Amino acid sequence: MPVYLDHAATTPMLPEAVAAYIAALDIVGNPSSIHSQGQNAKRMLEEARERVAESLGCEPIEVVFTSGGTEAVNLAVKGLFWARNFPTGDRVASAGGRIEPSRRRILVPRGEHHATIDTVEWLERYEGAIIDWLPIDSLGRVRLDALAASLEEHDDVALLTLLWANNEVGTVQPVAEAVALASRYGVPVHCDAISAYRHLPIDFAASGLAALSVSAHKIGGPLGIGALILDRSAVVVPLIHGGGQQRDVRSGTQDVPAAISFGVAAQHPVSSFAALRDRLIAGVRESVPSAVLRGEPEASGRLDNNAHFTFPGCEGDSLLFLLDAAKVSVSTGSACRAGIPEASHVLLGMGLSEADARGALRITVGHTTTETDIDAFLRALPEAVARASRAGLNDRDVAARPGSVDA
Template sequence: MTVTTTQAPGAYLDHAATTPMSSAALEAFVAEAGRTGNASSLHSAGRAARRAVEESRETVADALGARPSEVIFTGGGTESDNLAIKGMFWGRRSQDARRRRVLVSAVEHHAVLDPAFWLAGHAGADITLLPVDGEGRLDLDALRAELAAHGDEIALVSVMWANNEVGTVQPVREVARIAHRHGVPVHTDAVQAVGQVEVDFAASGVDALTVTGHKLGGPVGVGALLARRDLPLEAVSHGGGQERGVRSGTLDVAAIRAFAVALGEAVGAREERAGALAALRDDLVAGVLRAVPDAVLRGPDPGSTTPEGLPARLPANAHFTFPGAEGDSLLYLLDSAGVQASTGSACQAGVPQPSHVLLAMGISETDARGALRFSLGATSVSDDVERLLTALPQVAERARAAGLVAARPSMGGAA
């Protein structure tokens, strides 16, 4: 059976949103979906399903530097983040009622921010947003100050491994070292990082880590939370008691198998692929700055490193703001030209909102509205970049013209 990978037509530069399934992952999904068996059943079909799940668990653990018993399969990144934030908060508070504070970076994905603020509204949590610098990197001194002042009240710290909008890689290992001095566990959302930079659960020192399938060539709707066995973690959903009793629900064996295959592929090819993507990213950045000279690259400079000697930016990420243009206008005009990208910002009730990430970096609301994120992946080629660079000058000019019209004051009276 020959399985081909399908992807959107034109230049697809939105891999940070989702990636096409790899051929191997799709083949594994189809093969497993053709079998019958509930992994919780005791008969032969159930045992075969369980075997597929446990082999996949071992694959995930091996790829991410964890023990198989630390891998909890979930429905994806959002569920994993919710389980981590809510489960760790409730688990810690049940041990010590004083532990009501939750520290999260100001540039977290909404899958972390929203459950944290839900806890503030419904469970008495106190949320502190940790500041970042102009490149989106966490202010470690602010973290130290919070821990020094309130260490015995803090339930957990959550800092993403790499930012989904501007690609900034965070000092996760240092965050874990600082927090652990005060007996505080750390969660990291590594959804964007896995497959692009080295991610080792044990070596990082974090206590819980989120990963999802569809960002690295696997299917949508499956992921995992890696959690240390001694981590206080309360269940968010209840039922059959699967996955260490903290994530009930019949396991999606086909999706889990495909996720494990995709993860193994992505991690195995990481070094070679990251080098190729970084080179392509650098061509994209240089080309955009030539095509639209006043465009501003946001986040760390390509090729720069952190004080720890690690890449400061994801190799597949390029994020710009375009003065005088609305990101939504740029996005739709590029889409019409066959180039698919993302603004990277939230949209509430149909109204575009400036990115909370850019605002936290000190960028003005006006500038933040003109943001576009270009993200590369395994199927990206130089023709994708060339198509973007061919279309971009006219697109930027038209978007700015539309912005001027929208900003012009109305000359009419009341109807």
């Protein structure tokens, strides 16, 4: 059985969430139907919404189920951008012609997930947005001085969007401080809490956020469902139009079995993975002394399931494949970009050289991880590093040739 140490990409479903999902497949009725079978489905859906709400300290009405984290981020960022620019909902002036956005600016730290990066770049390309890429420090934390300066300098800011914790290097972001700064200027904030959910306490009501994204498959729920937590007073323009379900914010018949299973995962007792993570970090340092821990070294400032290292002279991709051959699954960083051999934008933003950034491995633990798994990884690692260093040099020799893709 392969050792799975890529829980940040997706974590296996919890047995309780599987059981609830399977049982819910028998539910008959569309939750929007008014007959009693439909109302029964609706009741179960609303119970699931209550469970998710409770896990995040928000009101059930603030939970908007989506098809996953990526949709939640899109809805928050595009929806807030449009609502801030076109508060009446009209983009066409009465005399005809398109109204141009006046709050064009979106503030985004450099180390965000591609769900955010690609969304804001789309808004830049098609909707006239201006992106202020905020610098991050050497640990991957957004620079609050740069955020403060940008807010002070510009009066056209539509929104700030930032991670609760970085999904690659695990660094916890100063969300409360960022929200406090933004609120001085009346700027709404969206937070991508997808990697932090159920690892760090989240109290939406106390957070001052306008919106927050979560995803079920990162917490032991099913793939294909997430939620945007949208403050009662926040307005977003919907991405999906149709039957007006969910406050008219996200139309479409809701996936009752997935929501029920998500609700069960959301209520599952939180466990701390810190001891496993610390064993992993200590073990890597001992078995490969040249490895460099990236992200916040202080346990409290780092996700409890994340270890992230760069291995000088190695290609992360080579390491990943060698470990895979040794039946250990890890990641080079964000799973959503896996397969694209490029240096991580997070590590580059933290100031690493392209060569150092290419030697990255993210090892993440979860509810199925045992000490035996970690020890198996640690046994396979030194050999993989020795072989990847040779492969890495070869790769770079190739890359350095004039005309090669990476030149």
